[in-house]
Ligand code: GDP
């Protein structure tokens with residue numbers, strides 16, 4: 001299928017030493033010639049002047065040409081490496097549009113790569129997750145998925161399902177042999193192994209999902225109880241980073257630190273005050289939306305004073321399902337060792353941010369709530385992958401129940417296997433509806 005030509009600035013907006021424009025389409029040599037007066041050699045860097053319609057030079061830089069199918073998208077791809085100024089990049093992009101390209105939609109290059117079989121859906125998503133990675137651990141596991149480890153694991157499960165299905169289909173015509181068949185094929189043992197493997201992959205993907213999305217923590221505490229001190233302490237030696245989540249701007253109400261590679265997204269309720277400022281109000285409304293999706297509320301109090309009325313008021317507005325950790329800070333100022341704090345709900349921890357006492361307890365508690373237990377072999381994953389894996393698990397369990405029922409109905413058995421396979425196929429994109437693809441790729445950045 002002949003695709004139209006798309007172009008986009010692939011480098012981040014703003015100033016930079018180099019700016020890259022990526023173009024993908026079919027038959028791009030005439031395009032390159034019109035732009036530079038040169039015919040680039042495949043996969044060589046060609047020094048060229050990028051020319052406007054009137055022949056004036058817009059910029060000079062490197063021209064790269066990747067002929068189909070050996071390119072990122074599987075189509076002809078051109079890369080223009082110019083100087084990374086916003087104006088010169090816009091001029092160069094404008095020239096590409098004049099030459100017949102159209103502006104690429106977000107994720108359109110990756111979408112074409114997927115449609116042309118250069119990578120499967122899980123790999124394409126890993127590209128976006130690598131770009132959005134909030135910690136080094138998240139980036140490492142995204143690369144693992146990008147290189148196909150996740151997809152290969154899914155592929156192995158698939159191969160076993162197919163094997164079993166072929167055996168079943170071959171027997172379906174001879175109903176009187178059903179029970180013998182199931183025994184002979186060791187259907188039970190195979191299903192058991194499948195379940196074990198599925199559970200293992202579900203676990204690794206669950207850890208990957210955690211690395212990708214992190215733990216969302218609502219921080220509650222009066223001024224001066226030590227919130228900033230505690231966050232700095234928690235971030236510890238690991239680089240404390242602040243990353244805007246894709247598509248949103250960073251604001252004072254949120255910050256991201258990491259513990260053990262897990263992004264910890266902190267929503268600070270100190271900013272949730274009454275205000276007449278329209279912009280601030282929008283920010284506050286958004287913060288409340290995020291609180292709806294949070295995992296934990298971390299209540300910080302001065303160990304000498306305990307929970308304040310103002311704390312109780314704001315806690316009362318939190319969703320009830322949130323887990324709660326109450327942290328009694330500044331225990332270094334207590335005359336005697338802290339008594340255990342009986343809490344009606346949640347967990348209490350006594351520590352001193354300033355004196356660095358008890359911080360590890362809190363760190364461990366947060367990791368426990370997050371469900372983190374693995375550091376190696378994780379592949380980045382998303383909620384939709386976990387849902388698909390869970391669905392596959394359900395169908396394999398149903399297939400096993402049929403085998404165990406004593407009156408095994410092979411048609412039903414085969415159908416459950418087919419459904420399990422289909423669920424796995426949604427992960428790699430074999431069985432993914434077009435509208436879902438649209439949603440997935442629209443969240444990518446432009447130029448990717
Ligand atoms: P925030 O307003 O809640 O962010 O509180 P800060 O982190 O800015 O801390 C307020 C003050 O309390 C600062 O002077 C900190 O040095 C001090 N502080 C924080 N944690 C401790 C602690 O564990 N012990 C003592 N003695 N002082 C602390």
Ligand code: ZN
Pocket residue numbers: 227228229
């Ligand atoms: Zn502070």
